[in-house]
Amino acid sequence: MSRKRIIAGNWKLNKTASETRRFLLTLRNKIAGMDALPEILICPPSVALETAIDAARESGIAIGAQNAYWESTGAFTGEVSTEMLESLGVSHVLIGHSERRALFGESDENVNRKLLKVLSGTLTPIACVGEMLEDREAGRTEEVVVGQVKSALMGVAHEHARRIVLAYEPVWAIGTGLTATPGQANVVHGLIRRSVGAIFDGAVADELRILYGGSAKPDNAAGLMAESDVDGLLVGGASLDADSFAEIIRAAA
Ligand code: PGA
Secondary structure: OOOOOEEEEEEEOOHHHHHHHHHHHHHHHHHOOOOOOEEEEEEOOOHHHHHHHHHOOOOEEEEEEEEOOOOOOOOOOOOOOOOOOOHHOOOOOEEEHHHHHHOOOOHHHHHHHHHHHHHHOOOEEEEOOOHHHHHHHHOOOOHHHHHHHHOOOOOOOOOOOOOOEEEEHHHHHHHOOOOOOHHHHHHHHHHHHHHHHHOHHHHHHHHHHEEEEOOHHHHHHHHHHHHOOOHHHHHHHHHHHHHHHHHHHHHHO
């Protein structure tokens, strides 16, 4: 089964619209000569999405949002709906990033509602799961990660399952410089793939792209992606610099 790799940049709360434009114009030049590019995705802050879409036009770089709400319209101050993102030309959206869960109180149930809402439209969701250090140290990694996967996917129709991308991001590796070893990542990716197979079927599991995230950078990208169940990377810090992001893309090409 060959799954097309995805290299996604999650910019979090970084870069203005003009910085976004500059980055994308630089990245376009850097990837212009590369062969066999993976899918490339940049997720800037929502106020820079429109600029990003314009700057990435016809470059093969897709633009994603970092979050979306489960209602379409209404009295939900500060939120953005999937319809609004679709109308801008956004193609992907991150769901349930660990920072949303830890800092903004998103529960497994919230993540599930968001995922179902995204799947009712046209965006490609990248749903994030991952254990905390204390979970890992207590030997609860499988229970926590598989539990998050199962609750995120609750009620997802089989016909929608093929659109989902998952990201395994051990919380202890995010922004810390500590990376899961390729072997550690692959073990958890395998657990995730098997649990998705049990929920849907083997074909869905085979096609599912599972990204690794957590201090991914140019010098560990190739090693992580050499693993059989690692289908790309969700990159935070190292996606803010066009040189290092381009190097990670090269490692996936
Ligand atoms: P990091 O972030 O690459 O800076 O660890 C990854 C993420 O949070 O998606």
